[in-house]
Amino acid sequence: MSLRPLFEAAGGRLLELPVLYAADPFLETAGEDIRRRMFVTEGPSGERLALRPDFTIPVCLHHLASGAPSGRYFYEGLVFRRHDRGATERAETGFEVIGEGERSAVDAELVAMAVEGVRRTGLAEMRMRIGDIGLFTALLAALDLPPAWRQRLRRAFGAEAKMQALLSRLAAGEANGARPALPPELAEAAAAHDAAALAEKLAERFEAEGYQPYAGRGPEEIAARFLEQQALYEASVGPEKVRVLEAFLAMETAPQALGERLEEFRRAHGVDLSQAGARLARRLAKLQRRREGLDIVFSAGFGRPLDYYTGLVFDIRERASGRVAAGGGRYDRLLEMLGAEAPIPAAGFTIELGSSGQSAEAAR
Amino acid sequence: MSETITLAIPSKGRLMEETERLLGQAGYEVTRQGGARKYRGQVSGRPEIDIAFLSASEIARELGQGRVHLGVTGLDLVQETIPAWRERVAALLPLGFGHADVVIAVPELWIDVAAMEDLDDVAAGFLARHGRRLRIATKYWNITQHFLESHGMALYRIVESLGATEGAPAAGLADVIVDITSTGSTLKANHLKVLADGVILRSEAHLTTSADAPWSAAQKKAAAELSAALQEVVGRPAEG
Numbered sequence: 001m002s003l004r005p006l007f008e009a010a011g012g013r014l015l016e017l018p019v020l021y022a023a024d025p026f027l028e029t030a031g032e033d034i035r036r037r038m039f040v041t042e043g044p045s046g047e048r049l050a051l052r053p054d055f056t057i058p059v060c061l062h063h064l065a066s067g068a069p070s071g072r073y074f075y076e077g078l079v080f081r082r083h084d085r086g087a088t089e090r091a092e093t094g095f096e097v098i099g100e101g102e103r104s105a106v107d108a109e110l111v112a113m114a115v116e117g118v119r120r121t122g123l124a125e126m127r128m129r130i131g132d133i134g135l136f137t138a139l140l141a142a143l144d145l146p147p148a149w150r151q152r153l154r155r156a157f158g159a160e161a162k163m164q165a166l167l168s169r170l171a172a173g174e175a176n177g178a179r180p181a182l183p184p185e186l187a188e189a190a191a192a193h194d195a196a197a198l199a200e201k202l203a204e205r206f207e208a209e210g211y212q213p214y215a216g217r218g219p220e221e222i223a224a225r226f227l228e229q230q231a232l233y234e235a236s237v238g239p240e241k242v243r244v245l246e247a248f249l250a251m252e253t254a255p256q257a258l259g260e261r262l263e264e265f266r267r268a269h270g271v272d273l274s275q276a277g278a279r280l281a282r283r284l285a286k287l288q289r290r291r292e293g294l295d296i297v298f299s300a301g302f303g304r305p306l307d308y309y310t311g312l313v314f315d316i317r318e319r320a321s322g323r324v325a326a327g328g329g330r331y332d333r334l335l336e337m338l339g340a341e342a343p344i345p346a347a348g349f350t351i352e353l354g355s356s357g358q359s360a361e362a363a364r
Numbered sequence: 365m366s367e368t369i370t371l372a373i374p375s376k377g378r379l380m381e382e383t384e385r386l387l388g389q390a391g392y393e394v395t396r397q398g399g400a401r402k403y404r405g406q407v408s409g410r411p412e413i414d415i416a417f418l419s420a421s422e423i424a425r426e427l428g429q430g431r432v433h434l435g436v437t438g439l440d441l442v443q444e445t446i447p448a449w450r451e452r453v454a455a456l457l458p459l460g461f462g463h464a465d466v467v468i469a470v471p472e473l474w475i476d477v478a479a480m481e482d483l484d485d486v487a488a489g490f491l492a493r494h495g496r497r498l499r500i501a502t503k504y505w506n507i508t509q510h511f512l513e514s515h516g517m518a519l520y521r522i523v524e525s526l527g528a529t530e531g532a533p534a535a536g537l538a539d540v541i542v543d544i545t546s547t548g549s550t551l552k553a554n555h556l557k558v559l560a561d562g563v564i565l566r567s568e569a570h571l572t573t574s575a576d577a578p579w580s581a582a583q584k585k586a587a588a589e590l591s592a593a594l595q596e597v598v599g600r601p602a603e604g
Contacts, residue, residue: 027497027521028491028496028497028521030518036509148485151485151488152481152484152485155484155488156516159516161516162515162516165516180478180560182475186475190475202473202475205473206473209471209472209473209534209555210534211471211473211533211534211536212534212535212536215533215535215536216494216499216533216536216539217474217486217494217539219473221493222473222474222475222476225476225485225486226475226476228476229476229482305516305518306518307488307491307519337491
């Protein structure tokens with residue numbers, strides 16, 4: 001069923017979007033992971049084209065091309081993704097708000113709209129999970145971790161297996177595996193922590209080895225990161241902080257109890273997240289128009305491991321089966337990655353309308 | 365229904381020689397009908413076996429489609445060429461030749477990159493720093509994607525490379541490579557190093573059994589006999 005009345009009431013404009021797109025924007029933002037699921041073909045002059053694997057990027061591209069400062073858009077149609085099993089064409093609908101700075105109000109509005117949308121597709125019993133990388137970032141800052149580890153942990157946020165692997169290595173004190181020995185002329189500059197000298201030696205070697213200049217990572221970048229890593233190898237994180245991280249990531253709570261849980265967390269681990277927590281709690285409070293048949297859980301470790309998601313994320317599942325019915329979040333970095341000159345706030349959600357394979361089956 | 369089985373073996377080079385030698389030792393002497401140019405062969409005294417001479421990557425493809433019953437080809441090609449290969453392949457017997465590793469290698473001068481987690485760090489900052497994703501040159505799309513996924517790495521691009529992959533970083537066509545190496549000397553000559561945890565796959569030639577080929581009882585028996593005879597010669601158990 002169409003959610004058009006719901007979306008129009010929220011000020012959305014229906015976009016009729018192309019099916020075929022230049023493949024590069026998808027590849028540049030989401031990486032090869034999406035590429036593996038994309039149907040890619042060649043255009044008449046050899047350019048790579050793709051069947052749209054989602055709607056968010058097409059909507060963003062539309063917005064950028066329009067030149068409008070802000071916009072509210074919705075869509076309904078098929079997306080095309082390769083799966084080892086299951087349908088490759090799936091019908092989706094969704095709503096995106098681009099260029100509106102009232103972040104927490106927009107987030108709250110989108111969450112409520114997604115819940116109502118899912119309800120109108122016929123789902124009565126649902127469970128919503130909310131996460132926010134902001135609280136995790138606050139924890140990383142409070143723990144005073146070396147910057148390189150902070151970045152690694154932040155990137156692993158939402159990728160469970162990766163996070164687990166990082167934490168167990170940190171806990172075992174294995175952050176500092178042996179580094180391979182450097183050639184003597186480099187080792188001298190490295191030992192002296194002299195980035196300029198090290199970069200110069202590297203530049204000489206690059207040239208001697210026949211590398212095209214400026215083809216990729218340059219000597220300065222490599223020298224700087226090498227010295228930064230060296231500092232990291234000399235630092236140690238310790239099992240104490242790992243336990244704090246683990247306790248945080250395992251935290252699940254009803255949104256209204258978040259403040260209480262963070263207070264318990266402070267007492268148990270000596271880390272005060274009340275400032276970031278209070279901000280988040282205020283935003284969560286707005287989401288909580290209680291609804292029959294809806295459970296809401298704030299899950300401290302829930303996130304999406306894509307670098308353009310910057311804040312609140314959520315998904316809605318069918319309570320009994322656990323099937324994902326909708327997902328969304330704030331992606332303030334995406335438009336810039338797609339070519340905007342300055343960051344543009346943006347957030348949205350997608351609701352699954354089922355695969356066309358299923359409806360074909362049902363028709364039989 | 366036909367009662368013969370088709371065994372695909374490499375049509376040229378050392379892989380062909382080693383395969384025929386091993387089959388001979390196991391009592392399966394390969395003969396060519398009408399001279400060396402034919403693409404079909406027989407096994408003396410074994411009318412139940414047809415030989416198809418194909419390139420190693422065609423063998424993997426035909427096994428995946430179930431158009432040949434058995435084939436001798438590299439494990440790298442089985443994993444790369446056959447979608448969901450674990451389900452399409454009924455058994456694998458390592459044959460002890462054609463050894464080579466599929467590895468991920470970076471320029472030696474990336475002194476700050478020793479292991480996959482370093483590469484992950486570098487990939488994460490690449491777009492912001494260089495205006496594009498980290499590029500990986502390879503002909504092994506599928507193996508590379510699965511490996512990087514297992515390391516939680518998504519921020520990269522694959523550029524297809526159909527030859528001289530090891531030259532891609534110096535030429536500025538890619539930043540790192542995934543390629544096959546047996547001695548490492550080509551990597552070294554191109555000033556590349558394998559990451560500490562960068563061996564993706566230790567490959568060798570395998571007798572590979574297609575799960576999707578049509579199998580009658582007699583065909584299963586013929587395949588089992590061949591596999592047992594090879595196993596005897598090689599002295600290693602089958603997998604999978």
